[in-house]
Amino acid sequence: MPVYIASLNSGSNGNCYYVGNEHEAVLVDAGISCRETEKRMIRLGLSMQKVKAIFISHEHSDHIRGLGVLARKYKLPVYVTDGTGHYCGDVPKELCIGLHAYAPIFIGSLEITAFPKHHDAVEPHSFMITDGDTRIGVFTDIGVPCEHLIRHFAQCHAAFLEANYDEEMLAAGRYPFFLKRRITGGKGHLSNRQALQMFIDHKPHYMSHLLLAHLSKDNNDPELARQLFLPHAGTTLVSVASRYNESDVYCIDPLGAVVAAGIALNQITGQFQFALS
Template sequence: MKYCSIASGSNGNCYYLAKGEDAILIDIGINTKHVEIRMARLGIDPASIKAIFITHEHTDHIRGLSVFSKRYQIPVYITPGSYEGSRLHMPEHLIHLIPPNAQVHIGKLKVMGIPKFHDAKEPCSFVVTDGKVNVSIMTDLGRGCDNVKHVIQHSDVLLLESNFDEQLLENGRYSYFLKNRIRSGWGHISNTTALELFLENRKPRLKHLILGHLSGENNTVELVNELFRPHCDEIVFSIATRYEETEMFEIDEHKQIKVVSVAKHVQTTLVYSETIIYTSSM
């Protein structure tokens, strides 16, 4: 399976997964122009996408959905609550309403919905599998519920939210209401909570940890790296950001991971054992 982050952060999220000719997106929270630019840098043909799966209706997950889906006539899989909350009016033939725990087959891929706690109408995360490898996209987690723990325990590749640093949030400029919304158990998880979930539930099968959905206001790549890197000596570790796409990774049936495509403007800047952090040369 191939996978990458096209965008990850509180201002926009989009993730690509593929098996052979079967390719999907999870969320499309940046505008279509930027999706197309980032795909082009990785050699992805937008017309090759077979389906788009939406986790929930917040703008940073659906901003580019309507234009992209209609331009390339790509079906959208979304829960009824998320579709209602999105206030989008999509062509009927492109919308497929699914329950939060749906299992949808897209060619060789099976996409499994994972219900979760988040302040949206009917949110879910997704695990994508080819029957041998599980790639899990777990962001916008109000808390580490049993579903989240179960997914971590059965992931070969895990993209996990690490949204905010507690001190930056507490001392930052956000309103008291917004701070409480973020840390209420229905918003997002902190760096510390993400680390606890990772350490308590990781299994030997986990080969690649990607931290994502970092807050632009209340987190930094440096803080996340410093916290997690000492615990990732035996796995590939990377941080997905809002500013650029990651490299395209591939994991084979033997659970070996390699980089198969590198965006022209991205350079690898830090390597610690098998720990890799990707940053921009721009």
């Protein structure tokens, strides 16, 4: 079954990612206002009525700022760890459901699995969202690429992958030393170079889409990051998830990709046979 993905916003000013099929969808994080979430969903032709749950990666404000209003208005269950839940006080307790690493949660035909990551938060997690054979990863706010991240990234048909900062821009920039150290210190964020190395070393051959996520306003440039990846992209569409606007909606359909590849191969083979005749 095809899976549809979109970034509603990505950056330190707010993070919210949509993953769904024809019948149900989930949001990963709710870091922009309920009103802005609704506006962006409408512009993309997506329906809040399909959203059946919100999954929270960690408690930093750019991931939970709009959570309370959104959850209360649509009566959405919020999957969150106990430690992270202490910081989500405006969400009614009856809507909070415990989240545990490697304990899969089923929302219709979507299977959502959380796993731990390195970040300076209480109980930070990344997510793998699966529908049948289609696997989508949401991997942001990552200090270092740990074994959990590598194993899941290597299975993805599409992924949101953090590329937070350019190392030279950060080093030469206006941030104080303690903040630069926090960002690069192993529990902060993933640099362009680190993300690229992940991509080069562990991208599966069938990955169709990569959205570079959580780019810094001050220490990165969207086109710089994208151009860094393009020579290594192959058949993967690499785009940047904006901190100002929603992305396009991307259809992730491994079966369709296989069919399309087969048609292309048949066309090439037919042309080759015609040339020999």
